[in-house]
Amino acid sequence: MRRVSRIVVAGLATAALAFSATACGSSSESGSKDKGIGLAYDVGGRGDHSFNDSAAKGYDKAKKDFKIGGKELTAKDGDTDADRYDKLASLAEEGYNPVIGVGYAWTPSLSKAAKKYKDTDFAIVDSVVDLKNVASLVSAEHEGSYLAGVAAGLKTKTNKVGFIGGTDSSLIKKFAGGFQQGLKDTNPKAALNVQWVQVGSAKGFGMPDRGKDIADGMLSNKVDVIFSAAGGSGAGAIEATAKKKGTWSIGVDGDQYYDKGLAQYKHTIMTSMIKTVDGSVYDFIKSVAKDKKPESGIQSYDLKRGGVSLSYSGGFIDDIKPKIEAAKKKIIDGKIKVADTYKD
Amino acid sequence: MKKFDKERMLLAVAAPLLAIVSAFLLTALVLAATGKAPFEAFGVMFEYGVKSDSQVYILNKATTYYLAGLAVAIGFRMNLFNIGVDGQYRLGAFFGAAAGGAMGLPGLVQIPLIILVAMLVGAMWASIAGLLKVYRGVSEVISTIMLNSLAGILISYLLVDGRLGVLDKQTNIVATKALPESSHFFTIPAGGDLDPIWGFIVVAVLAGVGFWFLLGRTRFGFDLRAVGRSESAAEASGVNVKRMVLSSMLLSGAMAGLIGMPTVLNDTHQFTADFPVGVGFTGIAIALLGRNSPVGIALAALLWGFLERGANRLEFEGYDKEIVGVMQGVIVLCVVIAYELVRRYGLKRQQQKVGAELAAQAKAAKSDKQEVPA
Numbered sequence: 001m002r003r004v005s006r007i008v009v010a011g012l013a014t015a016a017l018a019f020s021a022t023a024c025g026s027s028s029e030s031g032s033k034d035k036g037i038g039l040a041y042d043v044g045g046r047g048d049h050s051f052n053d054s055a056a057k058g059y060d061k062a063k064k065d066f067k068i069g070g071k072e073l074t075a076k077d078g079d080t081d082a083d084r085y086d087k088l089a090s091l092a093e094e095g096y097n098p099v100i101g102v103g104y105a106w107t108p109s110l111s112k113a114a115k116k117y118k119d120t121d122f123a124i125v126d127s128v129v130d131l132k133n134v135a136s137l138v139s140a141e142h143e144g145s146y147l148a149g150v151a152a153g154l155k156t157k158t159n160k161v162g163f164i165g166g167t168d169s170s171l172i173k174k175f176a177g178g179f180q181q182g183l184k185d186t187n188p189k190a191a192l193n194v195q196w197v198q199v200g201s202a203k204g205f206g207m208p209d210r211g212k213d214i215a216d217g218m219l220s221n222k223v224d225v226i227f228s229a230a231g232g233s234g235a236g237a238i239e240a241t242a243k244k245k246g247t248w249s250i251g252v253d254g255d256q257y258y259d260k261g262l263a264q265y266k267h268t269i270m271t272s273m274i275k276t277v278d279g280s281v282y283d284f285i286k287s288v289a290k291d292k293k294p295e296s297g298i299q300s301y302d303l304k305r306g307g308v309s310l311s312y313s314g315g316f317i318d319d320i321k322p323k324i325e326a327a328k329k330k331i332i333d334g335k336i337k338v339a340d341t342y343k344d
Numbered sequence: 345m346k347k348f349d350k351e352r353m354l355l356a357v358a359a360p361l362l363a364i365v366s367a368f369l370l371t372a373l374v375l376a377a378t379g380k381a382p383f384e385a386f387g388v389m390f391e392y393g394v395k396s397d398s399q400v401y402i403l404n405k406a407t408t409y410y411l412a413g414l415a416v417a418i419g420f421r422m423n424l425f426n427i428g429v430d431g432q433y434r435l436g437a438f439f440g441a442a443a444g445g446a447m448g449l450p451g452l453v454q455i456p457l458i459i460l461v462a463m464l465v466g467a468m469w470a471s472i473a474g475l476l477k478v479y480r481g482v483s484e485v486i487s488t489i490m491l492n493s494l495a496g497i498l499i500s501y502l503l504v505d506g507r508l509g510v511l512d513k514q515t516n517i518v519a520t521k522a523l524p525e526s527s528h529f530f531t532i533p534a535g536g537d538l539d540p541i542w543g544f545i546v547v548a549v550l551a552g553v554g555f556w557f558l559l560g561r562t563r564f565g566f567d568l569r570a571v572g573r574s575e576s577a578a579e580a581s582g583v584n585v586k587r588m589v590l591s592s593m594l595l596s597g598a599m600a601g602l603i604g605m606p607t608v609l610n611d612t613h614q615f616t617a618d619f620p621v622g623v624g625f626t627g628i629a630i631a632l633l634g635r636n637s638p639v640g641i642a643l644a645a646l647l648w649g650f651l652e653r654g655a656n657r658l659e660f661e662g663y664d665k666e667i668v669g670v671m672q673g674v675i676v677l678c679v680v681i682a683y684e685l686v687r688r689y690g691l692k693r694q695q696q697k698v699g700a701e702l703a704a705q706a707k708a709a710k711s712d713k714q715e716v717p718a
Contacts, residue, residue, distance in 0.1 A: 071660070073659055073660065074659070074665070076665065077621065077622065078620050078621055078622045078623070078626075079620070080405075080607070080611070080620050081611065081612060082401060082404065082405070082539075082611070083652070083656060086401065086653075086656045087656060087659075087660075090656070090657070090660050094660075104515055104516045104517060105618050107515045107517060108612070116537075126516060127514070127515040127516055127517070128514035128515050129515075136514075138514075167617075168500055169516065169518070169617060170505070170511050170516050170517075170518055171516040174516075199496065199497055199500045200496045200497065200499055200500030200503070200617060201496065201617075201621055202618060203621075298514075340513075
């Protein structure tokens with residue numbers, strides 16, 4: 001008896017599966033027009049004091065300048081490409097144009113969405129999707145980081161410098177590689193200590209407590225300048241350096257000296273390696289919303305174009321400005337080739 | 345006797361129902377506390393969740409979750425907490441994808457080979473915890489948690505340009521070499537311009553049937569459940585407990601190796617650094633919700649897929665997307681509590697019934713006795 005009923009249950013379940021597999025019912029697709037900008041953040045989202053916030057800044061400015069609406073969505077940990085595609089497709093489907101994916105993790109899903117929604121203009125930050133209706137907004141992080149390395153090499157007293165990366169992805173290794181080269185070219189005696197917040201997972205961009213722990217460890221080993229390219233985790237490192245006298249932190253992505261959330265530590269933020277994600281996002285939205293001539297193809301934001309730069313906010317590195325500007329010129333002129341990856 | 349069975353059936357249905365209803369009520373309270381109309385949110389989720397492209401999404405997602413639930417349930421059935429399913433799954437998927445990218449055999453040979461590699465790697469990784477438990481008495485909870493971290497570190501060591509990874513300089517993505525076209529698993533077209541349903545759902549169903557047969561219809565399964573109920577009793581009746589621990593750990597790990605296969609063979613066709621993390625932990629929740637039964641786990645996996653589909657939409661509609669995370673957590677808690685409540689209630693009912701029967705017997709016996717001398 002028991003056996004039979006179990007088989008019946010199993011059969012029913014299979015039937016239910018088969019029934020839903022025939023995909024009855026209407027599709028979730030429905031369209032309308034021009035709702036403004038669709039922005040999809042990477043894990044961490046608005047409020048990470050870093051990469052995503054930088055994109056948010058460009059988005060906010062564009063919304064105001066061009067008087068258009070917009071919607072923001074955020075990827076979460078464990079999202080598959082199907083989840084990410086769903087977000088982008090929802091935006092395009094509901095009539096948001098342009099649609100922007102912030103971060104290279106959107107590459108496969110954005111490529112799929114751009115193929116389906118041919119009339120929508122897409123952009124991806126930090127990656128390349130080779131389609132006609134996609135602009136790929138890439139930056140030369142290694143060039144900017146080289147300059148940060150120059151500054152660190154000149155400012156360190158202990159000849160020990162730290163680098164904290166959010167994760168050991170190839171993008172973050174671009175920061176680390178440029179930083180290392182700039183440091184060694186300027187101060188061959190300086191030793192570089194490189195650590196990753198979370199190996200192999202983008203979670204490392206949202207762990208300020210871990211960032212603080214790592215920075216504390218470095219500081220107790222006499223490191224006196226720490227550059228973190230770690231999204232929200234970098235805030236922890238900045239906090240740690242602010243608590244130890246005579247040590248400096250280097251911010252990333254935005255000018256973290258002006259970051260309201262970090263205002264109480266700004267006297268120790270020596271400089272920031274600014275990556276103008278806000279600028280590239282703004283430019284792209286402008287090309288769609290105002291100029292009606294959407295950018296497409298690879299839009300490279302390098303040192304020459306002003307896509308990356310070193311900030312002088314606070315005046316902490318004004319004394320070494322000539323040397324930094326000299327290095328900058330050499331890179332722009334092609335006299336220095338900056339490595340775009342880090343090797344142990 | 346038959347009536348008693350009916351009551352048991354009722355109790356079995358009552359528990360999950362009670363859990364889900366109370367979970368919805370609690371979530372409604374949370375929603376109300378955030379100042380949003382709760383039932384509208386459920387409306388949004390439901391309306392979106394039954395659309396045809398959502399159905400495809402849910403089935404595909406549930407395929408992965410079902411396998412995760414099964415992998416965890418094998419351990420649960422024998423009182424083993426294999427928290428390491430996540431690490432076993434990622435490592436299995438990684439090596440499966442790497443092996444698949446390196447080979448160029450015809451699909452008919454290569455696909456089973458990829459699956460085999462993934463299952464073997466998963467089983468081997470789980471066996472470390474199994475061996476530690478059997479020979480050194482190390483709790484599998486601790487060792488598997490640590491093995492999860494180690495799996496992550498091992499993957500990121502190997503998933504580097506020049507080792508087992510290939511870096512795409514333009515996109516900044518490091519991945520294993522893509523599988524050749526011939527090694528893509530078949531898909532079931534869903535009609536229209538909808539995405540197809542992953543063919544791996546068939547394998548998942550077969551795995552469920554295999555799970556049911558192995559545990560419910562074989563001596564091995566009986567031994568396994570016996571050990572789960574009471575180790576000492578099983579030992580006394582001649583079951584080799586150590587061997588059972590090891591083999592169920594291996595089995596759980598092999599099943600964990602399967603979890604990543606639908607994604608690798610049907611979707612991404614390669615292992616990237618952002619391959620989904622945490623599916624193994626989701627599997628724990630799903631096994632709990634499904635009460636370790638193959639059908640229950642299937643329903644739980646579908647529910648989970650539905651909730652996640654709804655989460656994407658809720659965010660779009662301006663709700664906090666975390667609300668679905670809260671809902672999932674609350675459901676699991678409610679399930680645990682509801683089952684305990686229903687179990688206690690059932691026990692009480694049983695005791696009352698037995699008590700009543702005994703009392704009736706005693707009374708009958710007494711009246712018999714009284715009749716004899718008369």
